[in-house]
Amino acid sequence: MKTPFYPLTFKPVYKDYPWGGNRIPRIYGRNEPDGIYAESWEISDHDDGMSVVSNGEFAGKTIREILQEYPREMMGTKTAGTKFPLLIKLIDAKQKLSVQVHPNDETAAEFGGEAKTEMWYLLGDDETRVYCGLNDGVTKELFLKAVENGTSGETMRPVPVQKNSAVFVRGGRVHAIDAGCFILEIQQNSNTTYRIYDWGRMGNDGKPRPLHIEQAVNVINWNDRENPLVEPKLIEETASRKHLEILKCAYFRLEKLTYSEPVDVPLSGETFHALFVSEGEAEISWAANSLTAPAGTSILVPAALDGYTLKGNATVLRTTIP
Secondary structure, eight states: OOOOOOOBBBEOOEETOEEEEEOHHHHOOOOSSSOOOOEEEEOOOOOOEEEEOOOOTTTTBBBBHHHHOOOHHHHTTTTSSOOOOOEEEEEEBBBOOOOEEOOOOHHHHHHSSOOOOOEEEOOHHHHOEEEEEOOTTTTTHHHHHHHTTOGGGGGGEEEEETTTTTEEEEEEEETTOOOTTEEEEEEOOOOEEEEETTTTOOTTSSSSSSOOOHHHHOOOOOOOOOOOBBEEEEEOOOOEEEEEEEEEOOOOOEEEEEEEEEEEEEEOOOEEEEEEEEEEEEEESSSOOOEEEEEEEEEEEESSSEEEEEEEEOOOOOOOOO
């Protein structure tokens, strides 16, 4: 008997990093106790925060258990192996995050750690900024001097952002998220972060969080001067639908669908569709059933489905493998 694959929802995995706020449960009506909700790992096949299915036949199973049994059916032919290639999360920065960097594929292979190229899509109404990349003229020597003086934040490019801004953060790019940012982050499946400067902040244990200067210096791309802000590309626009490509890179593609009439979405078996309902309420229907997804819901549509239909009046952010 063929296993009836269907769109999966998951229990969020929350992180209480000291810079976090409480907007994730508050904005999306999640029934959670008071506390710090810095991040919500929405779809994750990582030991540091494993997604567990919350609906249907697979409820109670981890995403890893399902992928090990049905890798091609779940992820599609573009993904090799049994590990989910991405980690999709929400970030609520009540305070600014540390100055940090992640390795890319090449430096991870040389120095260790998990490669991490990522992107940020701004969901919140705050007009704020991020820091992304080094300012012109900042050399390795000047940067290390700034680290020593506690002024490394001044070496980075400030980038004003607001709702719907998209920022591309290649592995090797020094960065920090400023206070007020509310973000959907799409990234390689990694939790390797090399912290360079933490603004004098204490961790939840009352002690300074550890820094990773040597590791960071090994993986920073000192010649990276690319503008990290990404301009979306219009794919289609009608009276009832707008379809944008927000970003496409070697690891993921993010699209934005805003619609008020049904949208039929075919699948070819090449890639999963990871959906996040950012506004409104979506209904996702497929051959066997349907589910209702209010704003703040993340859904993994298996590659094995023939397709699905989006109904309602909503904005959906869709991540696939390019």
